[in-house]
Amino acid sequence: MSRITARRKTIRITSHGEITRPDTLAVEEPLEIRLGGEQLTVTMRTPGSDIDLVHGFLLGEGIIGSADDVVSARYCAGTDENGHNTYNVLDVQLRTPVPVRGRHVLTTGACGLCGKTALEDVRTRTRYPIPADGLLVDIGTLATLPAELRTRQAVFDATGGLHAAGLFTEDGAALAVREDIGRHNAVDKVLGWAMRENRIPANDLVLIVSGRASFELVQKAVMAGIPMLGAVSAPSSLAVDMAAESGLTLVGFLRGETMNIYTGAHRLHRSAVTESPIAPATAGNHS
Known part of the structure; x- marks a missing residue:
């Protein structure tokens, strides 16, 4: 964990006084x-x-x-004050080059993106439309996945400061879990793993995230052909609209035996619970 975590001095205030000690970040x-x-x-x-x-x-x-579109991905030379490579520049060579100058990179909801434009853009750009059927997940299995994700968050245990994303099979087996300071990066890391393992389109997988479900995370799931996204916290209104537009199952407030199903309820097998709507979860930690 030498580059994943760092130690910094901190003054901790407690009921018994002040303690000066290093903290892991x-x-x-x-x-x-x-x-x-x-x-x-x-x-x-x-x-x-x-x-x-x-x-x-x-x-x-x-x-x-697909991974075949990438010829190579290599770190470029970049050094710190001690002359060590920082590994903070990565150059990708594509099999079919695309123009970079002036290229429009999809803006996220944090930047005031127009909702209608965003929905149309993702719908027309994805190469992997989500099939209407195929994946079917037992609601009891889905309820266990955040805890399964949590058991694999080693860096969060050390720092308390990272998001996580995980890809699971419909029977609850964890295939890949990644952590990152940014929730979107954590999702990119598991989707990149899936691509390099030839699992894209991921029509048979469930994506679980440790925080909220923003439009950007739904967009990433749709672009990968993932039919189900579960989030521990709340979705945004645009995230729900995007899920409905794309046929994705979106579940929020996924905490223990309670959850809110916002779209795509047909992919959740609910024989063990009543068929009445699940009671709305109370707003809690919207990390």
Whole structure:
């Protein structure tokens, strides 16, 4: 965990007085993504699984559709004050180059994106429309997945400062779990893993995220052909609209035996519970 976590001095205030001690923090560093030597974007991320992150990011942007579209992904030389490589610049060579200058990278909801434009953009760009049937998940199985995700958050245990995303089979088996300072990066990392394992389109998988479900996370799931997204916290209104538009099953406030099903309830087998609507979850931690 040498580059994933860092130690910093802190003064802890307790009922018994002050304690000066080191604290373990999650590392946050920039990653510059280049295409053919030209800068495409810079994202702040926790180092680790960078190759997967870049594959997932390019999938979400509609730049690539499979691992075969990538010829190579290599770190470029970049050094710190001690002359050590920072591994913070990654150059991707595509089999079919795309223009970078002036390229429009899809803006997220945090930047005031127009809702109608966003929905139409994702619907027309995805290479993997979500099938109406196929995946069927027992509601009891879905309820266990956040806890399964939590058991695999080793860096969160050390720092308390990371988001997580995981890909699960319909019977609850964890295939990949990644952590990152940014929730979108954590999703990119698991989607990049799936792409490099030839699991895209992921029509048979469930994506679980540790925080809220923003439009951006739904968009990434749709671009990967994932039919179900479960979030521990709340979705946004645009996220629900995007899920409904794309035929994705979106579940929020997924906490223990309670959850809110916002779209795509037909993919959840509910024989063990009543068929009446699930009671709305109370607003809690909207991390």
